[in-house]
Amino acid sequence: xxxxxxxxxxxxxxxxxxxxxxxxxxxxxxxxxxxxxxxxxxxxxxxxxxxxxxxxxxxxxxxxxxxxxxxxxxxxxxxxxxxxxxxxxxxxxxxxxxxxxxxxxxxxxxxxxxxxxxxxxxxxxxxxxxxxxxxxxxxxxxxxxxxxxxxxxxxxxxxxxxxxxxxxxxxxxxxxxxxxxxxxxxxxxxxxxxxxxxxxxxxxxxxxxxxxxxxxxxxxxxxxxxxxxxxxxxxxxxxxxxxxxxx
Numbered sequence: 730x731x732x733x734x735x736x737x738x739x740x741x742x743x744x745x746x747x748x749x750x751x752x753x754x755x756x757x758x759x760x761x762x763x764x765x766x767x768x769x770x771x772x773x774x775x776x777x778x779x780x781x782x783x784x785x786x787x788x789x790x791x792x793x794x795x796x797x798x799x800x801x802x803x804x805x806x807x808x809x810x811x812x813x814x815x816x817x818x819x820x821x822x823x824x825x826x827x828x829x830x831x832x833x834x835x836x837x838x839x840x841x842x843x844x845x846x847x848x849x850x851x852x853x854x855x856x857x858x859x860x861x862x863x864x865x866x867x868x869x870x871x872x873x874x875x876x877x878x879x880x881x882x883x884x885x886x887x888x889x890x891x892x893x894x895x896x897x898x899x900x901x902x903x904x905x906x907x908x909x910x911x912x913x914x915x916x917x918x919x920x921x922x923x924x925x926x927x928x929x930x931x932x933x934x935x936x937x938x939x940x941x942x943x944x945x946x947x948x949x950x951x952x953x954x955x956x957x958x959x960x961x962x963x964x965x966x967x968x969x970x971x972x973x974x975x976x
Contacts, residue, residue, distance in 0.1 A: 732769060735766070735769070736769060736770075736774065739758060739770070740774075740778050740781075742754070742758070743755060743758070743778050743782060744778070744781060744782050746782065747852055747878060747880035747889065748843040748844075748845055748852040748853060748854040748878060748880065749843065749845035749847070749852045750852070750880070751779065751782055755775065758770075794828055794829045795826070795827070795828055795829070796827045796828050796829045796830075796836050796837075797829075798827075798829075798833070798836055798863075800836070800863070800907065800911060801827045801836060803908065803911055804827060804836070804838065804861075804911050804914065804915075805825060805826070805827050805838075807911055807912065807914075807915045808825045808827075808838055808840060808915060808918075809825050811840075811915050811918070811919060812824075812825055812840050812842060815919070815922075816842040816855065818844060820844045820845065820846055821842055821843070821844045822842065822843055822844070823840065823841065823842035823843075824840070824841055824842075825838070825839060825840045825841075826838075826839045827839070830860060830861075830862070832862075834862055834863045834864075835860065835861065835862050835863075836860075836861040836863075837858060837859070837860055837861070838857075838858070838859040838861060838873075838918075839856075839857070839858055839859075840855075840856070840857045841854065841855070841856045841857075842854065842855045842856075843855075850881060850882050850883040851879070851880065851881040851882070852879075852880050853877070853878060853879040853880065854877070854878045855875065855876075855877055856875070856876045856877075856878075857873060857874070857875045857876075857918070857922070858873055858874055859871060859872070859873035859914075859918060860872050860873055861914060864900075866907050866910070867902060867903045867904070867906075867907065867910055868900065868901070868902045868903075868910070869900070869901050869910065869914060870898050870899070870900050870901075871896075871898065871899055871900075871901055871914060871917055871918075872896055872897060872898040872899070873895075873896050873918070873921075874893060874894060874895045874896065875893070875894045875896075875921075875922060875926050876891075876892070876893045876894075877890070877891070877892050877893075877926070877930070878890070878891050879891075892930070894925060894926050896921050896925070899917065901913050901914060901917055
């Protein structure tokens with residue numbers, strides 16, 4: 730593997746880091762590399778990779794250009810309010826942006842929310858990308874996708890959940906004014922996310938909790954506390970050393 734190939738592999742690895750785990754994975758990579766190979770991870774390379782990691786969540790493309798469409802500012806405000814109202818649990822951080830689409834009549838609405846709870850060993854992110862094509866001042870075509878990443882970890886154990894939901898084009902019309910049309914766009918996004926993402930995911934989590942995780946979970950002893958295997962190992966060694974049968 731050439732130096733360029735190795736750096737690209739490491740960048741891809743870092744860009745796939747779970748929410749809030751970029752620095753931790755970077756340190757792990759450094760600890761695994763030899764001193765010579767570590768020198769190739771320059772500050773400029775790390776800063777550029779970190780920028781790509783952060784920006785891809787907001788726009789999914791670091792090269793996206795902010796939209797100058799006349800409806801962008803009002804639609805962005807509505808989306809920011811929606812994110813604030815619906816993703817407001819403790820520790821959640823959200824952001825929204827609107828970038829240019831393929832034509833001057835197209836907008837791309839991005840939202841990204843993450844919640845990192847290091848104290849309880851879990852983190853998650855919600856990223857959405859909505860394509861809005863204006864057919865007129867009172868009619869648009871809306872489509873998009875939602876990507877979810879959940880990560881739980883403790884004592885070397887990792888549980889990852891990644892899922893993506895795609896939404897086919899639907900036409901939204903307003904018989905009143907342009908502001909009502911923009912409001913209807915956000916309402917449709919809210920309806921899709923609630924009915925097609927949140928509710929099925931809640932049902933799946935309940936099923937996983939009731940069946941799958943129970944089958945994977947280690948059965949606790951009668952004391953209802955986890956076994957300290959390190960202490961047990963030392964006791965067994967000591968017992969074997971003092972047992973007359975082993976002399």
